[in-house]
Amino acid sequence: MLTSLAIRDVVLIERLDLSLGAGLTVLTGETGAGKSILLDSLGLALGQRAEAGMVRNGQAQASVAACFHLPPEHPARLLLTEQGIGAEDELVLRRVVQADGRSRAFANDEPVGVTLLKRLGALLVEVQGQHDQVGLADPSTHASLLDAFGGLESRRGKVAEAFRGWRAADRALREAQEAIAQAQRDEEWLRHAVEELSLLAPVEGEEDALAAERQTMQQGERRAEAVAASLAELQPRDRRGSTGPAAALRAAARALERLPAPNEEATPILAALGAAQDALAEAEGLLERLTSELGPDPRRLEVVEERLFALRAASRKHAVAVVELPGLLQDLSARLAALDAGAERAAALESAAAAARAGYVREASALTEARTTAARKLEKAVAGELAPLKLERARLHIALEPRDERAWAADGQDRVTFLVSTNPGQKPGQLEKIASGGELSRLMLALKVVLARGSPVPTLVFDEVDSGIGGATAAAVGERLARVAERLQVLVVTHSPQVAARGAQHWRVAKGVRGDRAETRVEALDPAARREELARMLAGETVTEAARAAADSLLR
Template sequence: MLASLSIRDVVLIERLDLHFGPGLSVLTGETGAGKSILLDSLGLALGQRAEAGMVRSGQSQAGVVAVFHPPASHPAHALLAEQGIESEDEIVVRRIVTTDGRSRAFVNDEPVGVALLRRLGALLVEVQGQHDQVGLADPATHAGLLDAFGGLDARRNAVADAYRAWRGAERALRDAQEAIAAAQRDEEWLRHAVQELNDLAPVEGEEDALASERQGLQGSERRAEAIASSLSELQPRDRRGGGAPAAALRNAARALERLTPASEEVSAALAALAAAQDALAEAENVLERLMGDAQPDPRRLEHVEERLFALRAAARKHLVAVVDLPAHLASLKERLANLDAGTGRVAALDAAAKEARAAYVAAAGALTAARREHAEKLEKAVVRELAPLKLDRARLHIEIAPREESAWGPDGQDRVTFLVTTNPGQKPGQLAKIASGGELSRLMLALKVVLARGSPVPTLVFDEVDSGIGGATAAAVGERLARVAERLQVLVVTHSPQVAARGAQHFQVAKGVRGDRAETRVTPLEPGARREEIARMLAGERVTEAARAAADELLAGAA
């Protein structure tokens, strides 16, 4: 539902804030008062083309804000959710137009493109005018409207489910065929690669383990070299034992032992030499023991390095990381298995796709039969509404034609089109092409009366639906607008007092002058002022008591 419309600096409107309730709201006023400006302003919020001429003279920009309160299940919420825009219970649309004709649009304070604004507007408001009809005049909506009239939601949902299942089965078949074709092209390489990687037998986490072991083995080798070098410094450098520290210590001791008698100092030196020989012997024993413990296995280091290099070479060859080699091998094996078992699998998927297609065709056929049944009921229901609208010769024809298989979809196999004739013997044609402006608006009204229950659009706008009619026909138009308004919010611009009397809300549009500038004002009318406005519509410029009495009669009859 359209809750409010705020307009700033649009053509003749400086500042205007309107609030709308449910049911039927009527806008009346003399020709040229500015009613079209209101509709243009609403159209701006719904994504219609912005023009520089909409900006009020002397201002830099014009702005319109429309606030909607659609039901929680309304598709507008889903549309905004797809765009990452939160809507909750309220949708606020804002559009700004500058003097260079450029515009900016916002939904709930999020900037949006005009294309999204148009999609959103089509879900929230439907405009039926003498020249611009959307919604019912669009053949793309006709199948959904017929299904809503016939209560065919369950059948339509079954068709949509069957369609998705069919297309999913076809995708699975196509993917399998493509995978097998690709595998066959690479079969020789594939078998060689699987054999090569099977022989290599990569293990998850193996690279890290080998690298760590290699680092440890290389450290052990350096440790053994250091111990051997230290030990070699303590051992003889020739066959006679020369050059060794131990031999030098023994020779030094023997030389001192030849001194007799030995002095106290010589004895101390001999004792020190003996201690040095013992320490040196202990050092040799420790180094020899360490040498035995630290001796690395050169074959193990060589094996580790060969394995590590082989894994990395295979990874480079297959353009994957070493850690991904096991998964890559599994993938190649799966491709090979698919190739080996491909014929049987494709045959099974082909059978499943054919079965899914048959299920879709059956569901769509049942929907088509139901549509044909309810199309006849809809045609008769609309005809009953046409005679009081002075369209007793007009007829609705619902054409249900098969579509090419390439055009089948989740909504079925049919192309549903609403066609009309306005005179006997006339060939049925599209709504917007056969009827005149006034006839088209009344045809749309008749359809809306019948289809209001299934309409997904909560707000309807009729622009001069009563053009060119009066008396009983205008009263019939007003009565039908009120019936539609029992289910939907309806805004109507009218010159007919019979229609105006039916409104739950009544707005008067008037043009005046403030200072040296023309200005359009819109006033919500209380009961007394509303009586005067309807009397003016009946009598013209000079309102008489007879006109007021007639206005009272119209208001009483509409109550």
């Protein structure tokens, strides 16, 4: 419920702090005193439109802060949590309006959009006024109100659960059908791609291993080429072996051997030439052995390069990295398998969706039947409240219209609308279009008397619900406001002493002049001041003892 309202620099109000309690609070005062400013200020905090004209003349900005106590299960807590705002026992909605008309909104000092502020406000306060109707006049609330009156929350919960199950089954069916349709469109390509990739049989990590092996073999090939070139230099250059370093050494030795005797000086040279031939032969043997050890398998290098190029070609063709080819093969194979098994799975899903739809229809039909019974009871209960409110010719009609299947929802198959006729023979119509301002407020009051138990909104505001009535009718209005206030917090702006006498709290709104500026003030009345205010409302400008006695009678 609303626990306090702080207003700063709004129109004629410079500074005002109000504390509110449970039950019925009445606001009275002369016409033009500024009662509407209070309601407009509350409306600002609830997300209603902000205008530059609301800022007090000469001030840079106006502000309003409304503080609410939230019960543990109040829906505003869930909404706050969804928005990442701490949901505590106390919620402060604040609105600041600049002199140029721009505004900022806050919830528990967290900046929020005006749309969220309005959603929160609709969960906290319901306004029934001469011109602005919020709550019962909104057809989107009628189904939940009827269900609350009829105690159908459990049945409605079953409908919502069945609806979610049906939607989930239907969604699974659509996804399967879309996958099959897509697979069928790509079937030829799928089969070719799967066959091609299956033949390729890519293995995870294969590219890196092949690239490393290829690099190693290419380096070995270069070493082998160097060794072969060295060996070629030592080996004969013709088939007869007549050239090359070995042949030159042999030729040199033979020439020395032909020296005439004595040729002792040639002996060491011949020995050196022999050693050179031996060393050359040893070097040649070592090079030949190294050649056999270092030489890569030319076929293996070719195989590695062919495999690597094949993997990279597939990668380019399918526009994926080589490392993703194994996963691609699995995915395409799964799609192909889904195509092959799709018809059977789709049939099973279609059967499940049909069963889920039938379950929803069954639960929703039961809810419609229960709503029909509850609607007749609600019409009868409201009819019992109308005659004392001088609406004896008015009748509430609750229409349950079947929705098109595309509009079926978690709240059922039918659209619930509260309609009213104010005269016999008149075709029922929407509440705000058939009744006048005063009639509509009293119709709303009659509905609230009956529906107060199921209302999720803890605070109701009635703006001149007693307009155009008096005497016994006004007393009936006051009595019903008090009954509603037994369950909900009620604020009422009234000109009727019969209504004002019912209040648990009584505020008087007055306009005065301070300095050279008009100012609206609000004061809480003690018993003596309240008696005097009721006497003024009864007698007019001059308060008489008879008026005071009548005020005492009303208060008793």
